[in-house]
Amino acid sequence: MESPLSHPAMISLSILFVALYLVRRALLGKKRKYPPVAGTVLHQLLNFGRLVEYQTELSRRYRTFRMLTPTNNYVYTVDPANVEYILKTNFANYGKGTMIHDVMEDLLGDGIFNVDGAMWRQQRKVASLEFSPGYCATTAASCSATRPRSSPAS
Template sequence: MGIFYIIFTFILFFPFLTLSLFILRIFTGKSIRNPNYPPVKGTVFHQLLYFNRLYDYQTEVAKEHSTYRLLAPDRSAVYTTDMRNIEHVLKTNFGSYSKGEYNQAILADIFGQGIFIVDGEKWKQQRKLASFEFSTRVLRDVSCSVFRRNAAKLVKVIFEISVARGVFDMQ
């Protein structure tokens, strides 16, 4: 009976111990109460718990805190809707925010080594190549041809309705 009791206790205690260590690892070293960091508003477990309505959940949290963190065992993800933070990351201090090896490994199959994945010198090279396609002249030429084509479609539809003496909502 003694061996059975020990095995039974181990079987019950081991998953609890494993889960406790996992949760402890998530919350240690993440500067939870440090006011210099965005507030922690959940963990990866919240993403699983609210999986079917994750967008709604994160929108609700963003209404309360414009910048917040979700913790994982090996990293914390920062989410922001604050325009000042977005401008800081994308414009003012872009060089300080790299995509990192973790994100590059995940997205490389989709984006290869393009501008959305690479950092540093490779990014500058990709940006220089892309800047030719996004010049004012190229964008104007493309947008003008698209506008003309869609305007012609609109004129055709309105003409057909007017010939039939029909009514339509301009909105």
């Protein structure tokens, strides 16, 4: 049986692929840093009975980590700097997307926790009025004024 590398076309293709790889690597510069892969669907199935504990253990070990599935790559983080970056500094880049919206629509509808873009900004504007300092103080005062006083236990 003849070796595939004895054919000039195979040798040329191999050299071309290596050259393309090296050029691409040089143009991209530094290698991107990704969070470590901490689990896959198999790991989740093996720990299904204790999934919350399993993910808590992972988050203690790796403050930010990836879980791989056949169709997606999920990033989990408990690092306060990353959470602030995602929820405040660069919120617009971290949309939920149509998959999350479609899955959660029956539970959350088109509320602030399930929409992106203009709909999210409109929901946030409405919600921010409810959480203004004046509104919170007025609500707290009216709740404490109408709350029945409990008698001390005997």
